[in-house]
Amino acid sequence: MATLYTAPFVWMGLANFCTIASFACFYLFPLFVQHCGGSQADIGIIMGSFSLASVLCRPWISEMIDRIGRKRCFTLGTLIMSLAPLVYLGISGDLSDIYGLVLLVRVIHGVGLAICSTAVFTYVADIIPAHRLNEGLGIFGVSGLIGLAIGPVAAELVIQQWGFTIFFLVASLLGTIALVCHLHLEESFTTRQREPAPSFFRLLERGKLLLVASLAALFGISMAATGSFVAPFAREQQLHFIAPYYIAYSAAAVLTRLGGARLGDRVGERRILPYAVVLVAAGLLLMALLDGNLILVLAGLLSGCGHGFLYPSLNALAIRGEPMLIRGKVTGIFTGSIDAGVFTGSIFLGYVGDWWGFRALFFTAGLAMLLGLAISLWQTGRIGLRSEASQS
Numbered sequence: 001m002a003t004l005y006t007a008p009f010v011w012m013g014l015a016n017f018c019t020i021a022s023f024a025c026f027y028l029f030p031l032f033v034q035h036c037g038g039s040q041a042d043i044g045i046i047m048g049s050f051s052l053a054s055v056l057c058r059p060w061i062s063e064m065i066d067r068i069g070r071k072r073c074f075t076l077g078t079l080i081m082s083l084a085p086l087v088y089l090g091i092s093g094d095l096s097d098i099y100g101l102v103l104l105v106r107v108i109h110g111v112g113l114a115i116c117s118t119a120v121f122t123y124v125a126d127i128i129p130a131h132r133l134n135e136g137l138g139i140f141g142v143s144g145l146i147g148l149a150i151g152p153v154a155a156e157l158v159i160q161q162w163g164f165t166i167f168f169l170v171a172s173l174l175g176t177i178a179l180v181c182h183l184h185l186e187e188s189f190t191t192r193q194r195e196p197a198p199s200f201f202r203l204l205e206r207g208k209l210l211l212v213a214s215l216a217a218l219f220g221i222s223m224a225a226t227g228s229f230v231a232p233f234a235r236e237q238q239l240h241f242i243a244p245y246y247i248a249y250s251a252a253a254v255l256t257r258l259g260g261a262r263l264g265d266r267v268g269e270r271r272i273l274p275y276a277v278v279l280v281a282a283g284l285l286l287m288a289l290l291d292g293n294l295i296l297v298l299a300g301l302l303s304g305c306g307h308g309f310l311y312p313s314l315n316a317l318a319i320r321g322e323p324m325l326i327r328g329k330v331t332g333i334f335t336g337s338i339d340a341g342v343f344t345g346s347i348f349l350g351y352v353g354d355w356w357g358f359r360a361l362f363f364t365a366g367l368a369m370l371l372g373l374a375i376s377l378w379q380t381g382r383i384g385l386r387s388e389a390s391q392s
Contacts, residue, residue: 004136008127008185012120013143015078015182019116020144022081022174024151025167026050026109027227027246032088032164033102034232036095044350047228049103051220051343053110055336059200061115062332066197066325069187070123073115078182080112081175085168114339116178122331125319126188133320134264138257138312145257145308149250152231153243189324200329209330211375212318213337215273218372219310220341221349222280225365226303228346230287233358237290244293248300249307256308269313269320273376276313279306281369287362 030043038046065073087105091098121137128136151174158167203209226249234242264272283303289295318334319327345365353361 004129004132004139006127008188009124009136009140011182011185012124013140015074015178016116016120016140017143017147018174018178018181019078019081019113019120020147021151021154022085022147022171022178023113024148024246025085025155025171025174027152028155028159028167028231028242030228030232031159031235032167033095035164036093036098038095040229040232040353041350042095042099043228043232044346044348044353046102046106048224048343048346048350049106050110050113051224051339051346053107054114054339055343057111057114058118058332058336058339059329061111061118062200062329062336065119065122065328065332069190070119070126070328071182071185071187074119074123074182075179077112077115077117077119078175078179080108081116082172082179083175084109084112085171085175088168089165110339114335117335118328118332121315121335122328123188125327125331126324130320132262132265134269134312134316135262137315137319138260138264138308141312141315142254142257145250145253145304148253149247152246156241156243189327197326198329200332203326203329204333209318209333212314213333214375215277215310215372216314216334216337217341217344218277218368218375219280219314220338220343221345221368222284222303222341222365223338224342224345225284225287225349225362227342229349229353229358229361233287233290233362234296236358237292239293239296241293245296245300248297249304252301252304253308256305257312260309264309264313264316269317270376272309272313273317274373276306276308276310277369277373277376279303280310281366281373282306284362284366284369288359288366290359290362 030047033043033046061073084105091101091105095102124136124140125133128140154170155167158170204213230245231242234245280303283299283301283306286295286299286302290299315331315334318330322330345368349361349365352364
């Protein structure tokens with residue numbers, strides 16, 4: 001059996017953990033925005049600008065990853081993740097006076113994460129045996145899920161004990177560790193083919209990738225809700241510790257990956273998707289009923305479990321059967337669609353929260369995920385009809 005857990009797999013997992021932990025620290029960035037006098041709409045715009053940058057630069061990033069190599073691009077991305085948090089150290093005052101500067105830094109920061117996320121998953125897809133693709137992507141993703149759990153916890157403790165200055169330094173340190181620990185690895189793929197490959201947008205016309213992009217965008221809306229609005233909603237409900245949500249979310253996603261890592265390779269990603277979508281939607285709808293720590297934890301468990309199945313299934317569905325020459329673009333479609341959903345969700349949900357409150361915000365996000373259920377069931381039905389037609 002081909003080896004899955006190689007040294008590059010492990011080292012890239014450590015680098016991915018640090019990158020995502022650095023990013024996840026900024027789940028608490030809405031508190032800084034509020035500290036500077038920002039509203040819920042301001043939170044949505046500022047947090048969404050991060051994802052907007054990721055979306056707009058994704059075709060260029062994807063092309064770059066296929067042309068110059070996965071590792072080189074990841075190095076550039078981690079360098080940005082190391083430096084961007086340090087810029088916030090020089091930003092202070094009323095939000096109205098620093099709005100433009102904050103948006104600019106968020107845009108640059110978003111480009112850095114877009115490079116990292118696209119490059120690292122393309123690199124790992126290159127070194128995973130094809131028959132263990134879902135398992136490999138799922139287990140590798142555990143590194144990011146642990147980072148998602150540790151980042152907000154560390155950020156909350158640091159902010160409470162030492163304030164925002166040390167918070168930004170910790171985020172920078174995590175990015176620096178990611179930069180250093182992968183430098184000794186060899187490149188996974190560098191193209192030598194001179195024939196033009198399909199463009200990013202041409203690939204989007206294919207049915208499979210259009211399905212992936214649609215579900216990923218809706219999943220991004222759910223991530224906007226959990227990433228930008230759980231913290232201020234919990235504070236509004238006078239819940240002093242927000243970290244239990246993120247711990248429950250990441251723990252459920254990790255256990256789901258470990259327990260069901262090979263399920264997608266055995267039964268197929270398309271069969272898993274509807275169940276995963278329902279779990280994410282249930283967690284969001286439960287957040288609309290938030291009145292204490294119990295619901296906070298249960299909502300995190302449900303959404304985290306759905307995340308644990310949904311992300312690797314969509315990722316494997318996108319990559320499976322695709323040549324290495326275009327895997328950067330394919331991964332870019334997947335990750336870029338998530339970022340598009342995060343951006344759209346951050347802006348739209350921010351205004352929903354301002355107009356009707358946090359409960360309406362999370363209810364709206366849950367309904368968006370249920371739209372994903374309808375799409376996945378419709379696609380599954382179409383596949384079944386085509387299979388029956390081919391057999392008759």
